[in-house]
Amino acid sequence: MSDLIVHGGKPLTGTITPSGNKNSVLPIFCATLLTDEAVTLRNVPDITDLNKLVAFFQSQGSEISWNRDTAEMRVCHAGFKSTLENDELPQDMRSTVLLYPALLNRLRQIAIQANTKGCSLGVREIDPHLEILSVLGAIVNEGDPLVIALPHGFKGARHWCDYMSVTVTENFAMAAALAEGESTLINAASEPHVQDLCAALVAMGAKIEGLGTSMLKITGVEKLHGADITINSDYHEIVTFLALGAITGGEVRVNKALPHHFDLIARAFKKLGVIIEHEGDTVIVRRGQKLVIETPFTTNLLPKIEAAPWPYFSVDLLPLMIALSVRCEGTIHFWNKVYENGFSWIPELAKFGAHALVSDPHRLVVFGNRPLRPAVVDSPYIIRAAVALYMVAAAIPGQSVVRHAEIIKRAHPRFVENLRTLGAEVEWK
Numbered sequence: 001m002s003d004l005i006v007h008g009g010k011p012l013t014g015t016i017t018p019s020g021n022k023n024s025v026l027p028i029f030c031a032t033l034l035t036d037e038a039v040t041l042r043n044v045p046d047i048t049d050l051n052k053l054v055a056f057f058q059s060q061g062s063e064i065s066w067n068r069d070t071a072e073m074r075v076c077h078a079g080f081k082s083t084l085e086n087d088e089l090p091q092d093m094r095s096t097v098l099l100y101p102a103l104l105n106r107l108r109q110i111a112i113q114a115n116t117k118g119c120s121l122g123v124r125e126i127d128p129h130l131e132i133l134s135v136l137g138a139i140v141n142e143g144d145p146l147v148i149a150l151p152h153g154f155k156g157a158r159h160w161c162d163y164m165s166v167t168v169t170e171n172f173a174m175a176a177a178l179a180e181g182e183s184t185l186i187n188a189a190s191e192p193h194v195q196d197l198c199a200a201l202v203a204m205g206a207k208i209e210g211l212g213t214s215m216l217k218i219t220g221v222e223k224l225h226g227a228d229i230t231i232n233s234d235y236h237e238i239v240t241f242l243a244l245g246a247i248t249g250g251e252v253r254v255n256k257a258l259p260h261h262f263d264l265i266a267r268a269f270k271k272l273g274v275i276i277e278h279e280g281d282t283v284i285v286r287r288g289q290k291l292v293i294e295t296p297f298t299t300n301l302l303p304k305i306e307a308a309p310w311p312y313f314s315v316d317l318l319p320l321m322i323a324l325s326v327r328c329e330g331t332i333h334f335w336n337k338v339y340e341n342g343f344s345w346i347p348e349l350a351k352f353g354a355h356a357l358v359s360d361p362h363r364l365v366v367f368g369n370r371p372l373r374p375a376v377v378d379s380p381y382i383i384r385a386a387v388a389l390y391m392v393a394a395a396i397p398g399q400s401v402v403r404h405a406e407i408i409k410r411a412h413p414r415f416v417e418n419l420r421t422l423g424a425e426v427e428w429k
Protein backbone atom coordinates (compact mmCIF):
# COMPACT_ATOMS: atom_id res chain seq x y z
CA MET A 1 0.00 0.00 0.00
CA SER A 2 2.79 2.43 -0.77
CA ASP A 3 1.81 3.71 -4.23
CA LEU A 4 -0.80 6.33 -5.07
CA ILE A 5 -3.00 5.47 -8.04
CA VAL A 6 -4.33 8.73 -9.41
CA HIS A 7 -7.06 9.43 -11.97
CA GLY A 8 -6.42 13.11 -12.57
CA GLY A 9 -7.95 15.96 -14.50
CA LYS A 10 -10.88 16.80 -12.20
CA PRO A 11 -11.15 20.16 -10.40
CA LEU A 12 -10.87 19.49 -6.66
CA THR A 13 -13.49 21.38 -4.69
CA GLY A 14 -14.63 21.45 -1.07
CA THR A 15 -13.64 22.25 2.49
CA ILE A 16 -10.81 20.71 4.52
CA THR A 17 -10.02 20.80 8.22
CA PRO A 18 -6.24 20.48 8.54
CA SER A 19 -4.53 18.24 11.06
CA GLY A 20 -1.98 19.26 13.68
CA ASN A 21 1.51 20.20 12.48
CA LYS A 22 3.95 17.25 12.55
CA ASN A 23 6.85 19.57 13.27
CA SER A 24 4.98 20.99 16.30
CA VAL A 25 3.62 17.81 17.80
CA LEU A 26 6.93 15.90 17.63
CA PRO A 27 9.06 18.32 19.71
CA ILE A 28 6.16 18.96 22.10
CA PHE A 29 5.65 15.22 22.56
CA CYS A 30 9.40 14.82 23.26
CA ALA A 31 9.19 17.74 25.72
CA THR A 32 6.55 15.91 27.77
CA LEU A 33 9.42 13.64 28.87
CA LEU A 34 10.88 16.61 30.78
CA THR A 35 8.20 16.18 33.48
CA ASP A 36 6.70 13.33 35.51
CA GLU A 37 3.34 15.09 35.60
CA ALA A 38 0.59 14.26 33.11
CA VAL A 39 0.36 16.37 29.96
CA THR A 40 -2.76 16.55 27.78
CA LEU A 41 -2.28 17.15 24.06
CA ARG A 42 -5.13 18.09 21.71
CA ASN A 43 -5.42 18.13 17.91
CA VAL A 44 -2.81 15.34 17.78
CA PRO A 45 -2.24 14.06 14.21
CA ASP A 46 -2.18 10.28 13.71
CA ILE A 47 1.09 10.17 11.77
CA THR A 48 3.76 7.49 11.52
CA ASP A 49 6.56 9.55 13.13
CA LEU A 50 4.43 10.13 16.22
CA ASN A 51 3.37 6.48 16.38
CA LYS A 52 7.06 5.49 16.49
CA LEU A 53 7.69 7.83 19.42
CA VAL A 54 4.56 6.57 21.22
CA ALA A 55 5.77 2.96 20.84
CA PHE A 56 9.21 3.97 22.16
CA PHE A 57 7.77 5.74 25.23
CA GLN A 58 5.39 2.87 25.96
CA SER A 59 8.24 0.34 25.79
CA GLN A 60 9.97 2.51 28.41
CA GLY A 61 6.99 2.41 30.79
CA SER A 62 5.27 5.72 29.98
CA GLU A 63 1.47 5.75 30.19
CA ILE A 64 -0.12 7.06 27.02
CA SER A 65 -3.80 7.09 26.19
CA TRP A 66 -4.59 8.39 22.72
CA ASN A 67 -8.13 8.75 21.42
CA ARG A 68 -7.52 8.95 17.69
CA ASP A 69 -11.16 9.88 16.99
CA THR A 70 -11.03 13.01 19.16
CA ALA A 71 -7.28 13.57 18.50
CA GLU A 72 -6.66 13.86 22.26
CA MET A 73 -3.78 12.29 24.10
CA ARG A 74 -2.76 12.04 27.74
CA VAL A 75 0.89 11.31 28.46
CA CYS A 76 2.50 10.54 31.80
CA HIS A 77 6.15 9.55 32.14
CA ALA A 78 6.17 8.88 35.91
CA GLY A 79 6.88 5.18 35.19
CA PHE A 80 9.66 5.84 32.60
CA LYS A 81 12.42 3.26 33.21
CA SER A 82 15.90 4.40 34.19
CA THR A 83 17.61 2.33 31.48
CA LEU A 84 16.78 2.02 27.80
CA GLU A 85 14.99 -1.22 26.82
CA ASN A 86 16.32 -1.06 23.25
CA ASP A 87 19.72 0.17 22.00
CA GLU A 88 18.12 1.83 19.02
CA LEU A 89 16.05 5.00 19.26
CA PRO A 90 13.17 5.36 16.69
CA GLN A 91 14.60 5.31 13.13
CA ASP A 92 14.15 7.12 9.77
CA MET A 93 12.86 10.35 11.29
CA ARG A 94 14.72 13.52 12.12
CA SER A 95 12.77 14.07 15.33
CA THR A 96 14.67 11.30 17.09
CA VAL A 97 17.27 14.00 17.87
CA LEU A 98 14.59 15.78 19.92
CA LEU A 99 14.70 12.99 22.49
CA TYR A 100 18.27 13.82 23.54
CA PRO A 101 17.68 16.60 26.12
CA ALA A 102 14.98 14.77 28.07
CA LEU A 103 16.76 11.40 27.87
CA LEU A 104 20.00 12.97 29.11
CA ASN A 105 18.12 14.66 31.93
CA ARG A 106 16.62 11.37 33.04
CA LEU A 107 19.31 8.79 32.22
CA ARG A 108 22.49 10.94 32.39
CA GLN A 109 23.98 8.99 29.47
CA ILE A 110 22.80 7.95 25.99
CA ALA A 111 24.40 6.26 22.97
CA ILE A 112 23.42 7.62 19.55
CA GLN A 113 24.14 6.95 15.87
CA ALA A 114 25.93 9.82 14.09
CA ASN A 115 23.66 9.25 11.11
CA THR A 116 20.13 10.37 12.04
CA LYS A 117 17.91 10.19 9.02
CA GLY A 118 15.03 12.47 8.17
CA CYS A 119 13.80 13.29 4.69
CA SER A 120 16.62 12.84 2.16
CA LEU A 121 16.76 16.57 1.46
CA GLY A 122 20.43 16.78 2.33
CA VAL A 123 22.94 15.81 4.98
CA ARG A 124 21.04 15.95 8.27
CA GLU A 125 23.81 17.23 10.51
CA ILE A 126 24.31 16.02 14.05
CA ASP A 127 27.28 18.29 14.91
CA PRO A 128 25.27 21.44 15.83
CA HIS A 129 23.22 19.29 18.23
CA LEU A 130 26.33 17.91 19.90
CA GLU A 131 27.71 21.44 20.07
CA ILE A 132 24.76 22.89 21.98
CA LEU A 133 24.55 19.89 24.29
CA SER A 134 28.27 20.31 25.06
CA VAL A 135 27.91 24.05 25.63
CA LEU A 136 25.13 23.26 28.12
CA GLY A 137 27.28 20.78 30.07
CA ALA A 138 27.17 17.43 28.27
CA ILE A 139 30.32 15.45 27.38
CA VAL A 140 30.48 13.83 23.94
CA ASN A 141 32.67 10.73 23.66
CA GLU A 142 33.82 9.82 20.14
CA GLY A 143 33.04 6.34 18.82
CA ASP A 144 30.35 4.37 17.08
CA PRO A 145 27.89 4.79 18.64
CA LEU A 146 28.66 8.21 20.09
CA VAL A 147 28.15 8.29 23.84
CA ILE A 148 26.83 11.51 25.37
CA ALA A 149 27.06 11.93 29.13
CA LEU A 150 25.53 14.58 31.38
CA PRO A 151 27.17 13.93 34.75
CA HIS A 152 25.95 17.05 36.57
CA GLY A 153 22.82 18.19 34.74
CA PHE A 154 22.52 21.02 32.19
CA LYS A 155 24.24 24.34 33.03
CA GLY A 156 23.10 27.64 31.54
CA ALA A 157 25.29 29.07 28.76
CA ARG A 158 25.38 31.51 25.86
CA HIS A 159 25.66 30.16 22.32
CA TRP A 160 25.63 31.63 18.83
CA CYS A 161 24.56 29.11 16.16
CA ASP A 162 26.24 28.88 12.73
CA TYR A 163 22.77 29.01 11.17
CA MET A 164 19.12 29.02 12.21
CA SER A 165 18.37 25.35 12.74
CA VAL A 166 14.88 24.25 13.76
CA THR A 167 15.69 21.14 15.79
CA VAL A 168 18.91 22.61 17.26
CA THR A 169 16.93 25.61 18.57
CA GLU A 170 14.29 23.25 19.94
CA ASN A 171 16.90 21.10 21.69
CA PHE A 172 18.56 24.17 23.15
CA ALA A 173 15.21 25.38 24.51
CA MET A 174 14.42 21.99 26.07
CA ALA A 175 17.85 21.58 27.66
CA ALA A 176 18.08 25.18 28.90
CA ALA A 177 14.56 25.07 30.36
CA LEU A 178 15.84 22.80 33.14
CA ALA A 179 19.44 24.06 33.25
CA GLU A 180 20.98 25.75 36.26
CA GLY A 181 21.09 29.50 35.54
CA GLU A 182 20.48 31.56 32.42
CA SER A 183 21.00 30.64 28.79
CA THR A 184 20.98 32.67 25.59
CA LEU A 185 20.72 31.37 22.05
CA ILE A 186 21.67 33.75 19.26
CA ASN A 187 20.75 33.02 15.62
CA ALA A 188 17.82 30.92 16.86
CA ALA A 189 15.24 29.53 14.43
CA SER A 190 11.74 31.01 14.67
CA GLU A 191 9.50 28.76 12.54
CA PRO A 192 5.87 28.50 13.75
CA HIS A 193 6.67 25.03 15.15
CA VAL A 194 9.68 26.38 17.08
CA GLN A 195 7.37 29.01 18.56
CA ASP A 196 4.79 26.29 19.34
CA LEU A 197 7.36 24.25 21.25
CA CYS A 198 8.56 27.29 23.23
CA ALA A 199 4.94 28.20 24.08
CA ALA A 200 4.33 24.60 25.22
CA LEU A 201 7.45 24.72 27.42
CA VAL A 202 6.21 28.00 28.92
CA ALA A 203 2.83 26.33 29.61
CA MET A 204 4.81 23.62 31.44
CA GLY A 205 6.52 26.24 33.62
CA ALA A 206 9.63 27.19 31.60
CA LYS A 207 10.85 30.78 31.51
CA ILE A 208 11.57 31.77 27.91
CA GLU A 209 11.81 35.25 26.42
CA GLY A 210 12.12 36.15 22.75
CA LEU A 211 9.61 33.68 21.27
CA GLY A 212 9.46 34.15 17.51
CA THR A 213 12.72 36.11 17.37
CA SER A 214 16.30 35.11 16.57
CA MET A 215 17.41 35.41 20.21
CA LEU A 216 16.02 33.25 23.00
CA LYS A 217 16.76 33.99 26.67
CA ILE A 218 15.93 31.13 28.98
CA THR A 219 16.09 31.08 32.77
CA GLY A 220 16.31 27.51 34.01
CA VAL A 221 13.73 26.25 36.50
CA GLU A 222 14.03 23.29 38.85
CA LYS A 223 10.98 21.41 37.57
CA LEU A 224 8.46 21.54 34.75
CA HIS A 225 4.85 20.58 35.36
CA GLY A 226 1.83 19.15 33.53
CA ALA A 227 -0.15 21.23 31.04
CA ASP A 228 -2.97 21.17 28.52
CA ILE A 229 -1.62 21.95 25.05
CA THR A 230 -3.38 22.22 21.69
CA ILE A 231 -1.27 21.53 18.61
CA ASN A 232 -1.62 24.23 15.96
CA SER A 233 -2.86 23.47 12.43
CA ASP A 234 -0.32 22.28 9.90
CA TYR A 235 0.37 25.16 7.52
CA HIS A 236 2.13 22.71 5.17
CA GLU A 237 -1.14 20.81 4.87
CA ILE A 238 -3.13 24.01 4.41
CA VAL A 239 -0.84 25.11 1.57
CA THR A 240 -1.05 21.62 0.04
CA PHE A 241 -4.84 21.77 -0.29
CA LEU A 242 -4.84 25.38 -1.53
CA ALA A 243 -2.23 24.47 -4.15
CA LEU A 244 -4.29 21.44 -5.16
CA GLY A 245 -7.33 23.65 -5.69
CA ALA A 246 -5.25 26.01 -7.82
CA ILE A 247 -3.53 23.37 -9.95
CA THR A 248 -6.78 21.51 -10.72
CA GLY A 249 -8.87 24.67 -11.23
CA GLY A 250 -11.22 23.93 -8.32
CA GLU A 251 -12.28 25.92 -5.25
CA VAL A 252 -10.81 24.81 -1.93
CA ARG A 253 -11.44 26.24 1.52
CA VAL A 254 -9.28 25.25 4.47
CA ASN A 255 -10.42 26.20 7.93
CA LYS A 256 -8.53 26.57 11.23
CA ALA A 257 -5.68 28.48 9.57
CA LEU A 258 -3.62 31.05 11.45
CA PRO A 259 -3.80 34.08 9.09
CA HIS A 260 -0.60 35.65 10.48
CA HIS A 261 1.41 32.78 8.96
CA PHE A 262 0.23 33.53 5.45
CA ASP A 263 1.57 36.94 4.30
CA LEU A 264 4.62 35.62 2.47
CA ILE A 265 2.90 32.37 1.48
CA ALA A 266 0.16 34.41 -0.25
CA ARG A 267 2.91 36.45 -2.03
CA ALA A 268 4.48 33.22 -3.35
CA PHE A 269 1.08 32.04 -4.64
CA LYS A 270 0.55 35.45 -6.27
CA LYS A 271 3.83 35.10 -8.18
CA LEU A 272 2.18 32.04 -9.78
CA GLY A 273 -1.03 33.95 -10.52
CA VAL A 274 -3.00 32.54 -7.58
CA ILE A 275 -4.95 34.77 -5.19
CA ILE A 276 -5.39 33.50 -1.64
CA GLU A 277 -8.29 34.96 0.35
CA HIS A 278 -9.12 34.87 4.06
CA GLU A 279 -12.51 34.79 5.77
CA GLY A 280 -11.72 34.77 9.49
CA ASP A 281 -9.57 31.69 10.03
CA THR A 282 -10.62 30.11 6.70
CA VAL A 283 -8.21 30.37 3.75
CA ILE A 284 -9.68 30.11 0.28
CA VAL A 285 -8.50 29.57 -3.26
CA ARG A 286 -11.32 30.37 -5.69
CA ARG A 287 -12.24 28.33 -8.75
CA GLY A 288 -10.47 28.83 -12.08
CA GLN A 289 -7.35 30.78 -11.07
CA LYS A 290 -5.37 32.00 -14.07
CA LEU A 291 -2.00 30.30 -13.70
CA VAL A 292 0.33 32.91 -15.15
CA ILE A 293 3.70 33.81 -13.65
CA GLU A 294 3.73 37.45 -12.54
CA THR A 295 6.00 39.67 -14.62
CA PRO A 296 8.37 41.80 -12.51
CA PHE A 297 8.62 45.54 -13.26
CA THR A 298 12.39 45.14 -13.41
CA THR A 299 13.26 44.21 -16.96
CA ASN A 300 15.56 41.18 -17.48
CA LEU A 301 14.70 39.74 -14.00
CA LEU A 302 13.60 36.13 -13.80
CA PRO A 303 10.75 35.91 -11.24
CA LYS A 304 11.87 33.90 -8.22
CA ILE A 305 10.68 32.22 -5.04
CA GLU A 306 13.44 31.77 -2.50
CA ALA A 307 13.28 29.51 0.53
CA ALA A 308 15.33 29.89 3.71
CA PRO A 309 14.79 29.73 7.49
CA TRP A 310 11.62 31.51 8.73
CA PRO A 311 10.51 34.28 8.25
CA TYR A 312 11.60 33.49 4.69
CA PHE A 313 9.37 31.25 2.59
CA SER A 314 9.53 27.75 4.09
CA VAL A 315 11.77 25.24 2.36
CA ASP A 316 9.26 22.45 3.06
CA LEU A 317 6.66 24.32 0.99
CA LEU A 318 8.93 24.79 -2.03
CA PRO A 319 8.00 21.48 -3.79
CA LEU A 320 4.31 22.51 -3.71
CA MET A 321 5.11 25.78 -5.50
CA ILE A 322 7.33 23.93 -7.99
CA ALA A 323 4.47 21.55 -8.84
CA LEU A 324 2.09 24.47 -9.31
CA SER A 325 4.57 26.31 -11.55
CA VAL A 326 4.59 23.36 -13.95
CA ARG A 327 1.02 24.34 -14.95
CA CYS A 328 1.78 28.09 -15.10
CA GLU A 329 2.40 30.13 -18.21
CA GLY A 330 5.90 31.60 -17.99
CA THR A 331 9.30 30.86 -16.47
CA ILE A 332 10.28 31.02 -12.80
CA HIS A 333 13.38 30.45 -10.71
CA PHE A 334 13.32 28.58 -7.35
CA TRP A 335 16.16 29.05 -4.89
CA ASN A 336 16.51 26.54 -2.06
CA LYS A 337 19.00 28.20 0.29
CA VAL A 338 18.82 25.38 2.83
CA TYR A 339 19.24 21.89 1.40
CA GLU A 340 21.75 20.65 -1.18
CA ASN A 341 19.55 17.71 -2.27
CA GLY A 342 16.14 19.37 -2.34
CA PHE A 343 15.78 19.05 -6.13
CA SER A 344 16.75 15.37 -6.46
CA TRP A 345 13.20 14.47 -7.50
CA ILE A 346 12.93 17.00 -10.35
CA PRO A 347 13.78 14.43 -13.11
CA GLU A 348 10.52 12.66 -12.14
CA LEU A 349 8.61 15.77 -13.27
CA ALA A 350 10.02 15.32 -16.78
CA LYS A 351 8.16 11.98 -16.99
CA PHE A 352 4.93 14.02 -16.96
CA GLY A 353 6.36 16.19 -19.76
CA ALA A 354 7.36 19.10 -17.51
CA HIS A 355 10.41 21.15 -18.45
CA ALA A 356 12.63 22.05 -15.49
CA LEU A 357 16.34 22.72 -15.27
CA VAL A 358 18.35 22.17 -12.07
CA SER A 359 21.06 24.72 -12.68
CA ASP A 360 22.96 23.93 -9.46
CA PRO A 361 22.01 21.98 -6.30
CA HIS A 362 20.23 25.04 -4.90
CA ARG A 363 18.63 26.53 -8.01
CA LEU A 364 15.92 25.39 -10.33
CA VAL A 365 14.28 27.01 -13.34
CA VAL A 366 10.81 25.81 -14.41
CA PHE A 367 9.57 26.55 -17.93
CA GLY A 368 5.86 26.21 -17.34
CA ASN A 369 2.76 25.20 -19.24
CA ARG A 370 4.32 22.46 -21.40
CA PRO A 371 1.96 19.72 -22.65
CA LEU A 372 1.61 17.17 -19.84
CA ARG A 373 0.77 13.45 -19.95
CA PRO A 374 0.02 10.86 -17.25
CA ALA A 375 3.07 8.97 -15.96
CA VAL A 376 4.42 6.49 -13.45
CA VAL A 377 6.85 8.35 -11.19
CA ASP A 378 8.97 7.47 -8.16
CA SER A 379 8.88 9.57 -5.02
CA PRO A 380 12.10 10.08 -3.08
CA TYR A 381 12.11 9.93 0.75
CA ILE A 382 10.90 13.57 0.87
CA ILE A 383 7.38 14.17 2.17
CA ARG A 384 6.39 17.18 0.06
CA ALA A 385 8.13 15.86 -3.06
CA ALA A 386 5.67 12.95 -2.89
CA VAL A 387 2.83 15.45 -2.41
CA ALA A 388 4.13 17.60 -5.30
CA LEU A 389 4.27 14.61 -7.65
CA TYR A 390 0.69 13.78 -6.65
CA MET A 391 -0.35 17.39 -7.36
CA VAL A 392 0.92 17.24 -10.93
CA ALA A 393 -0.72 13.82 -11.45
CA ALA A 394 -4.03 15.20 -10.12
CA ALA A 395 -3.97 17.95 -12.75
CA ILE A 396 -3.51 15.60 -15.74
CA PRO A 397 -6.44 13.63 -17.24
CA GLY A 398 -5.75 9.86 -17.18
CA GLN A 399 -4.10 7.42 -14.78
CA SER A 400 -0.78 8.22 -13.14
CA VAL A 401 1.03 6.37 -10.37
CA VAL A 402 3.21 7.94 -7.67
CA ARG A 403 5.30 5.08 -6.34
CA HIS A 404 6.66 5.03 -2.75
CA ALA A 405 4.35 7.88 -1.75
CA GLU A 406 3.64 6.37 1.68
CA ILE A 407 6.15 8.82 3.18
CA ILE A 408 3.20 11.26 3.07
CA LYS A 409 1.85 9.38 6.11
CA ARG A 410 4.79 10.75 8.15
CA ALA A 411 3.02 14.12 8.19
CA HIS A 412 -0.48 13.98 6.74
CA PRO A 413 -3.09 11.68 8.32
CA ARG A 414 -6.13 10.76 6.19
CA PHE A 415 -4.47 12.28 3.11
CA VAL A 416 -6.37 10.17 0.59
CA GLU A 417 -9.63 10.45 2.57
CA ASN A 418 -9.29 14.26 2.53
CA LEU A 419 -8.59 14.25 -1.21
CA ARG A 420 -11.71 12.17 -1.81
CA THR A 421 -13.86 14.68 0.05
CA LEU A 422 -12.66 17.17 -2.57
CA GLY A 423 -13.78 14.80 -5.33
CA ALA A 424 -10.39 13.29 -6.16
CA GLU A 425 -10.13 9.81 -7.65
CA VAL A 426 -7.15 8.39 -5.81
CA GLU A 427 -6.30 5.30 -3.82
CA TRP A 428 -3.41 3.57 -2.07
CA LYS A 429 -2.13 0.37 -3.67
Ligand SMILES: CC(=O)N[C@H]1[C@@H](OP(=O)(O)OP(=O)(O)OC[C@H]2O[C@@H](n3ccc(=O)[nH]c3=O)[C@H](O)[C@@H]2O)O[C@H](CO)[C@@H](O)[C@@H]1O
Nearest residue numbers: 023094095123124125163164165166167168315316338339
Ligand atom coordinates in the same frame (compact mmCIF):
# COMPACT_ATOMS: atom_id res chain seq x y z
C1 LIG B 1 11.33 17.62 12.54
C2 LIG B 1 11.56 18.94 11.93
O1 LIG B 1 11.21 19.97 12.49
N1 LIG B 1 12.11 18.93 10.70
C3 LIG B 1 12.28 20.19 10.01
C4 LIG B 1 13.57 20.83 10.48
O2 LIG B 1 14.63 19.89 10.27
P1 LIG B 1 16.10 20.21 10.88
O3 LIG B 1 16.00 20.85 12.20
O4 LIG B 1 16.85 18.96 10.72
O5 LIG B 1 16.61 21.28 9.82
P2 LIG B 1 17.69 22.44 10.04
O6 LIG B 1 16.95 23.69 10.36
O7 LIG B 1 18.73 21.98 10.98
O8 LIG B 1 18.25 22.56 8.57
C5 LIG B 1 18.53 21.40 7.81
C6 LIG B 1 19.88 21.45 7.17
O9 LIG B 1 19.95 22.53 6.27
C7 LIG B 1 21.24 23.11 6.30
N2 LIG B 1 21.10 24.56 6.59
C8 LIG B 1 19.94 25.05 7.14
C9 LIG B 1 19.79 26.41 7.34
C10 LIG B 1 20.85 27.26 6.98
O10 LIG B 1 20.77 28.51 7.14
N3 LIG B 1 21.99 26.74 6.50
C11 LIG B 1 22.13 25.38 6.28
O11 LIG B 1 23.18 24.93 5.82
C12 LIG B 1 22.06 22.34 7.32
O12 LIG B 1 22.80 21.36 6.62
C13 LIG B 1 20.99 21.67 8.16
O13 LIG B 1 21.43 20.43 8.69
O14 LIG B 1 13.76 22.04 9.74
C14 LIG B 1 13.91 21.85 8.32
C15 LIG B 1 14.22 23.21 7.71
O15 LIG B 1 13.14 24.07 7.89
C16 LIG B 1 12.66 21.21 7.74
O16 LIG B 1 12.90 20.87 6.38
C17 LIG B 1 12.27 19.95 8.51
O17 LIG B 1 10.95 19.58 8.13
Ligand SMILES: C=C(OP(=O)(O)O)C(=O)O
Nearest residue numbers: 093094095118119316383
Ligand atom coordinates in the same frame (compact mmCIF):
# COMPACT_ATOMS: atom_id res chain seq x y z
C1 LIG C 1 11.93 17.33 6.07
C2 LIG C 1 10.86 17.00 6.77
O1 LIG C 1 10.82 16.31 7.92
P1 LIG C 1 12.05 15.64 8.70
O2 LIG C 1 12.92 16.75 9.13
O3 LIG C 1 11.36 14.99 9.85
O4 LIG C 1 12.69 14.68 7.77
C3 LIG C 1 9.51 17.47 6.36
O5 LIG C 1 8.59 17.45 7.21
O6 LIG C 1 9.36 17.86 5.20
